[in-house]
Amino acid sequence: MKEWPLWEVFIRSKHGLAHKHVGSIHAADATMAVENARDVYTRRNEGASIWVVRSENIVSSAPGDKEILFDPSDDKVYRHPTFYEVPDEIENM
Amino acid sequence: MSDDQHLQTYVLRLADNALVLGQRLSEWVGHAPALEEEMATANVSLDLIGQAKSWLEYAAELRGGDDADRLAFHRDVLDFHNTLLVEQPNGDYAMTIARQFLFDAFHLPLLEQLAGSADPRVAEIAAKSAKEVGYHLRRSGEWMIRFGDGTDESRRRVIDAVERLWPFTGELFTGDAVDEAMLAAGVGADLAAVRERWSGHVDEVFAEAGLERPEDGWMQSGGKQGHHSEHLGYLLAEMQQLPRAYPDARW
Numbered sequence: 001m002k003e004w005p006l007w008e009v010f011i012r013s014k015h016g017l018a019h020k021h022v023g024s025i026h027a028a029d030a031t032m033a034v035e036n037a038r039d040v041y042t043r044r045n046e047g048a049s050i051w052v053v054r055s056e057n058i059v060s061s062a063p064g065d066k067e068i069l070f071d072p073s074d075d076k077v078y079r080h081p082t083f084y085e086v087p088d089e090i091e092n093m
Numbered sequence: 094m095s096d097d098q099h100l101q102t103y104v105l106r107l108a109d110n111a112l113v114l115g116q117r118l119s120e121w122v123g124h125a126p127a128l129e130e131e132m133a134t135a136n137v138s139l140d141l142i143g144q145a146k147s148w149l150e151y152a153a154e155l156r157g158g159d160d161a162d163r164l165a166f167h168r169d170v171l172d173f174h175n176t177l178l179v180e181q182p183n184g185d186y187a188m189t190i191a192r193q194f195l196f197d198a199f200h201l202p203l204l205e206q207l208a209g210s211a212d213p214r215v216a217e218i219a220a221k222s223a224k225e226v227g228y229h230l231r232r233s234g235e236w237m238i239r240f241g242d243g244t245d246e247s248r249r250r251v252i253d254a255v256e257r258l259w260p261f262t263g264e265l266f267t268g269d270a271v272d273e274a275m276l277a278a279g280v281g282a283d284l285a286a287v288r289e290r291w292s293g294h295v296d297e298v299f300a301e302a303g304l305e306r307p308e309d310g311w312m313q314s315g316g317k318q319g320h321h322s323e324h325l326g327y328l329l330a331e332m333q334q335l336p337r338a339y340p341d342a343r344w
Contacts, residue, residue, distance in 0.1 A: 004127070025129050028239060035232055039133035 004028050008058060009037040010051040019051050027052075099274040100212070101155045102174060103281055105164070106271075106317055107207075108148030109175035111222075112165060113325065114196060115141030116332050117183060126186055133232065137193070140225040147218045166336040170319075170326050177316040178261035180325040187250035190236040191258055194298070197230035199265045202290035203282050211279035234298045241302025248303075256307055263312025265291070271317075 004026040010019035022041050027033035033052040041047070061069060073079070094102075118138035125131035149161035178196055183189045204226055207219035240251035266288040268276075275281025299306050315321070335342065 026127060027129065031235055032239070035235065036129040036133065038228075039136050040129055043132070043136060 006055040007033040007037070007052045008055050009033075009041055010053070011037075011041055011047045012049040013046055014048045016048075019049065022046075024055060025052075094270070094274075096274060096278055097155065099271045099278075100280065101152055102271045103275045104148055104152045104155065104215070106174040106176075108145050108152055108164070109173050110179050110196075110200070111141040111148065112145035113173070113175040113328065114179040114193075115139070115145060116328055117179065117181075118189070118193075120183055121189070130186070134189075137229050137232075140222075140229065144218070144222045144225070147221070151214050151218065162336065166333045170321055170329060172319060173321065173325060173329070174317055174319060175321075175325075176261070176264050177313050177322055178258065178265065180316070180322060180328060181258065181261065182324055184254065184257075185250055187240050187247065188254040188257070190233055190240065191251060191254035193229065194233035194237045195255075195258055195262055195295070196265075197226060197233050198291045198294045198298075199262075199287060201226045201230050202287045206282040206287060210281070215280060230294075234294075237298050237304070238302040241299070241304040251302075252304065255304065259307040259309075260311065260313050263309065264314040264316060267312075267314055267317075269317065 005028075006024055007027055008024050009022050011022050012019045025033065025036045025040055027036045030052065034050055037050050037052050038047070042050070115138045118134050118141070121134045122131060122138075125134055145165070146161055149164045153159040153161050153164055178192060181188075181192055183192075201223060204219040204223040208216055208223055210216040210219065237251065240247045242248075266284045268284050272281055272284060276283055296306065
């Protein structure tokens, strides 16, 4: 089915808080895309919710920009909040 | 026949509809028009075979000393009680989808009624199956709309499929002594009520698909009583070959 557009599939698992990208599928339209995503990606009890989005609508960073975009954060360890003492009374953080 | 025998036959009919259609759909594995469709068809097939297993296990218990595998693999054509619709060959994808839609639209209201059956096992299996079949019906209905409202070719193919399958739809709602006894016992479904829901759903989807509903002409029947088209023999030969050639094989 070469004429069917490509869709990216995002699944929220039963215990997950966020939808995660799991792969892509072809489908004729949005309704069928959700159904195809269900049939291809939730066969083993993986899902509680599905998002699909036309692949062409995803804007991505250019692979060539990797160095200027991401290398500068390599040596900024102070951006990880690991230097604080967490009081014992705080159970979740 | 006693009510016990009626119940056995009633459960076998439910089992055989699911088993035969599940086996038919599995024939698409490796041949479906797209990967997504292959997965979807295989999912439906496995749902139906799972339902058949539950029904056959119950039927085997009712018969005493039988097991589900024996009922699936060691009965001959005349002992199968499925409706003629589900044994019809896959044909092209429009034919497969049309057969699925016409059956799903019957299967869902049937199971929903049986979920309230006076027989707790029937009610339990039906309630579990109805969830799966709700999805089957949604999917086959969406495909009917896309075939009917798609290209000239998809439309031509689905019209042809509906015309060829329509004569097999009457049997779904034709009751006999078994249906009457089970309805009277509060175990079975009211086929007239099932037909009403089927009819409403078919009209709704056909309207959206721009398809005309064929006239109810002469209807084929006999499958429920064991009189089948030639197609079922070939299907069973393939399905039963291994356990019959190697009766004690384990896998």
